[in-house]
Amino acid sequence: MSETSSRFILERYAEFLPVTDKTPMVTLGECGTPLVRSRVLGPELGLEALYFKLEYTNPTGSFKDRGMVMAVAKAIEAGAEALLCASTGNTSASAAAYAARHGVPSYVIVPAGRIAMGKLAQAVVHGAEIVAIEGSFDDALNIARQLGERPGIALVNSVNPYRIQGQKTGAFEIVDDLGEAPDLLCIPVGNAGNITAYWRGFNEYRQAERSTRLPKMWGFQAAGAAPLVLGHPVANPETIATAIRIGNPASWDGAVNARDESQGMIDSVTDDEILEAYRRIASDEGLFCEPASAASLAGLIKQVAAGQRVEGLTAVCILTGNGLKDPDTALKIEAVQHQAPADLAAVERELGWN
């Protein structure tokens, strides 16, 4: 792959990023993700237009690559010898890939048994050194923050400000594609780095006169892991959407700020609402995201059902991660329906085609 491809945020958005002549310009082909218009759900909800931003088409299958390419480049520029992160899965997949690309080791702290299989496979195959702890993501992040004090080690969680810098480019792309900011930006919220980053991106683009307005930010947490909705940390967060199973978001203030400044909201959706949205995105739109990503649409559906007026509005739902990372969830809600011997007549009988 060319290191100067347009799917390379450090190059495409250099003027908005802390890129210097010493920043190593290494890419895996992140950014430039499709903005796909909804066929069924947008009209059904009464929106003027609904778009899905397919962040799962980034190189490791989630938006985390946008922040990681920036954070890792700055870490290497500053002389880091190894990368470290706590992760619910996608951060470690991304960190491990960029570490491999730069030829440095990566260390990953994860909550044992709480990581979708595909994400763990990615960290393993990229050669990360993985420690599964008996605890939550929040425990893992506490430990990682302390380990990150060691010389030569760069902590690349979203407490690293370069992560937010890279992730804000998702907002730039939406404006580049639509020619204007949308009315509503619907986004899942876990550690709250991404909602913070999008809000910053929309603001910087408006300041640069690339757009004339700002969207309302609608963030959605899982009901069992909704500290920002409750207004206090959650000790034992629970949800099927493991990527947002976080009880004490690192970017708490950023999320509250995005909500308040945009006159938006942060609400919660139940696991059932998440799974229903996940199923509909896949079966009505042909898009396969992971459960956490579907919280964005689940929240939008919930708000419209509760009477929010959306007629004439344009909304964008961020589909943050790839459904293939978590095939267990897909196969739990839709089983293979038929079994038959390897025989034409038997298959016809099974399908009711005879």
Ligand SMILES: *Cc1c(COP(=O)(O)O)cnc(C)c1O
């Ligand atoms: C990390 C992640 C989120 C949550 O993003 P935050 O920045 O932690 O709020 C949502 N969906 C997926 C797929 C993720 O990997």
